[in-house]
Amino acid sequence: CKPGFTRIGRWCFSIHTDPATRNDSVAICERLGGGMVVLDSAEKERALTSYIIENDLLTMTDQRLELFKDLDVIINGDDETEKFCKDFLQYGTKSKKYRHFTNNKIPVGSLPEDRANLTTPAGFKIALSSIPGAGMGAWSEIPLSKYTVLGSYEGLVRNDLNDKDPYSWVVDKLGANGSYVIDAMPLDCSNWLRYVNAPRNFQEENAQPVLCAGLVFYMTIKDVPPGTELMVWYGDNYGLHLNVSRVHPEHDLNATVVFRINVVHIKDSLGEVLAYDDGSPLTYENWLENITYTVVEKSFGLLLSYDLHKERWRWLPERNYNYFTEKEGLYLPFICEDWDSELPES
Structure with missing residues (x-):
């Protein structure tokens, strides 16, 4: 083997437990005079995975341990929405548990088109967003504790559920079947929460929508310091509009130990190369699944994953996790x- 590689079975591998980005991983392999491993046979995969287990090379990265904290915020935030709704149904905005902001009173004689801005409570302001090209944004000028209720989203109530206007929420009717739309596009019947923009990453995300009692509330999911723009994730469809994907790595990796490897190009029975949605031939074959062929959608890499509890290896697509990892992606x-x-072969 070349320097830096170890003979394992019929192959020479270099296993790096110090994590790196995908681009850096490829560059390091090339500097060593090789490339990212391609698991193109069951024999090769068994030799490699057995060596990893026998030499205790299974490690969890610091970055992924930090990402678990983000996931915990999301999960706990979802649990808190149910608690808030029960509290609201009993106490309304007079809750002793939740700090609840309501609309500022609109001065008599104000112009209808100024209504949304004028409803902004004391301690908040509508000003230019920190996101280039996003227009105006809603800012907090006071410190807000986690699970502060910013108010309920207001707008024109419609029954047209097919409208995909970015200022609309679809809400279930209280005590009845069916849904309706709260459309905050018209300035004369909406409130200040229409100015809350969507975040570009999880660090910017500091509030979440809570659907309760036929209303949509905005609630903070973390402590918010003064001078911070308020941002709510509006769902995956709106994320597509912004070209932002909110996929958490652990939704895919599920606390398994992971190594970054290379993709395997496979042809089907007709000789066609199977590919991802973007046209790149990145289909994989997992030899441990009795040579099952699987098409992976919207992915750009491949991960070799080991479940410590099930003691089982499998292959996973590496998707775009930049919402949680920033542009550099996962360090693995x-x-x-x-x-x-x-x-x-002998």
Whole structure:
């Protein structure tokens, strides 16, 4: 094997437990005179995975441990919405548990088109958003504790559920079947929460929608310091409009130990290369699943995953997790292969 590689079975591998980005992983493998490992046979995968287990090379990265905290915020926030709704149904805005802001009173004689802005409570302001091109945004000028209720979203109530206007929420009717739309596009019947923008990453996300009693409330999911723009995730469809994907890595990885590897190009029975949605030939074959062919959608990499509890290896697509990881993506252990040193079958 070349320097930096270890003979494992008929192949030469370099297993890196110090995590790196995908681009850096590829560059390191190339500097060693090889490339990212391609698991193109069951024999090769068994040799590699057995070596990893026997040499205790299974590690969890610090970045993923931090990402678990983000996931915990999301899960706990979802649990808190149910608690808030029960509290609201009993106490309304007079709750002793939740700090609840209501609309500022609109001065008599105000112009109808100024209504949304004028409803802004004391301690908040409507000003230019920190997101380029997003227009105006809603800002807090006072510190807000986690699970503060910012108020209920107001707008024109319609029954047209097919309208995909970005200022609309679809809400279930209270005590009846069916749904309706709260459309905050018209300035004369909406309130200040229409100016709350969507975040570009989880660090910016500081509030969430809570659907309760036929209303839509906005509630903070973390402590918010003064001088902070309020931002709510409006759902995956709106994320597509912004070209933002809110996929948490642990929804895919599920606390398994992961190594970054290379994709396997596979042809189907007609000789066609199976591909992802973007046209790149990145279909994988998991030899441990009795050679089952699977098409992976909207992905750009491949991960070798080990479930410590089930003691089972599997392959996972590496999707775009930038909403939680920033642009550099996941830092993961990775495996290089010296493609020139493979021994022939005996």
